[in-house]
Every structure is written in structure tokens, then in C-alpha cells.
Amino acid sequence: MSRTYTCPKAIEIQRLRHYQGKFISQSKQNQPTLLSEMLFIDASLKQEAERTLKSMGLSMSTAIHLFCRQVVNQRRIPFEIIAPDSVNETTRRSMNDTLKGKNLSRKFSSVDEMWEDLNA
Known part of the structure; x- marks a missing residue:
């Protein structure tokens, strides 16, 4: 053989x-x-991320691996995504109240009537 x-x-x-x-x-x-x-990432963002990751002893590759592992483990994005300058808590509560029909002013029959009420 x-x-x-x-x-x-x-x-x-x-x-x-x-x-x-x-x-x-x-x-x-x-x-x-x-x-x-x-991956398409802004060059300055990439450099800043690499610098930050290096200070934690991680490479970009390791960080991406960790991210993917957490997506699989948690079955979701593993962190809250918040827009810069996002709405504050007061605005958020007001928006939720509006959607629920709570704490609303009275209804007006015209724009002039509304302005009169606002200026009173």
C-alpha cells in the first residue's frame, strides 16, 4: 500500500x-x-478606538470578537445606544405623557384661542 x-x-x-x-x-x-x-470606519474614530483599546490591553480584533460574543450571548446589542445630546428625562416624560394622552392642555378651537390662553 x-x-x-x-x-x-x-x-x-x-x-x-x-x-x-x-x-x-x-x-x-x-x-x-x-x-x-x-469595516468602514472614520480614520480618526479608528485611531481613537485603537488608542483606547490599547490602554485596556486589547486589540481592535479582540474588541470586535468580544462584541460579537456578547451579541450572541445576550441576543441583543450589548449596550444602550444613546445619541449625543439626547433628550433629557423631563422631555422624555413629556413625550411619553403626550403619547398616553396625559397632562395635556385643553383643546382649542382656533390658533388665536390657543395664543390667547398662552399669553394669559
């Missing part, structure tokens, strides 16, 4: 597949998989 010997590097290259624009390596479950994904 003849034996075929294959270089381990050749085996890894054979396992490398192109899938939907991404290069992935078929690997055993729970082993890291090579994934090349293109």
Missing part, C-alpha cells in the same frame, strides 16, 4: 475557502476561524 504525505501548510490552504466575499477557514467547533471582513 502506498502512502500519501501532505505538508500541513498545504492542508490548511486546501481548507481555506472563499464564501460570499469573505475568506473563511473550515475549522473544528470552538476553534478560531479566519474571517476577513472589511
Whole structure:
């Protein structure tokens, strides 16, 4: 019987597949998989994020891995997304009251009547 010997590097290259624009390596479950994904991030944001992550001892790759792991574990975005200069609590309560029909002023039959009431 003849034996075929294959270089381990050749085996890894054979396992490398192109899938939907991404290069992935078929690997055993729970082993890291090579994934090349293109991210579009503002250059200054990327630099600031890398600087911040470095101060925590993390790379951008590790931070993205942690984010993805938490998305899977929690089945949601793992943090609250808040817009800068978001509405304050008073405005939020007023908006919720309005939706529920609470704490509203009386109804007016015309704009002039409303202005009269406001100026009183």
C-alpha cells in the first residue's frame, strides 16, 4: 500500500475557502476561524478606538470578537445606544405623557384661542 504525505501548510490552504466575499477557514467547533471582513470606519474614530483599546490591553480584533460574543450571548446589542445630546428625562416624560394622552392642555378651537390662553 502506498502512502500519501501532505505538508500541513498545504492542508490548511486546501481548507481555506472563499464564501460570499469573505475568506473563511473550515475549522473544528470552538476553534478560531479566519474571517476577513472589511469595516468602514472614520480614520480618526479608528485611531481613537485603537488608542483606547490599547490602554485596556486589547486589540481592535479582540474588541470586535468580544462584541460579537456578547451579541450572541445576550441576543441583543450589548449596550444602550444613546445619541449625543439626547433628550433629557423631563422631555422624555413629556413625550411619553403626550403619547398616553396625559397632562395635556385643553383643546382649542382656533390658533388665536390657543395664543390667547398662552399669553394669559
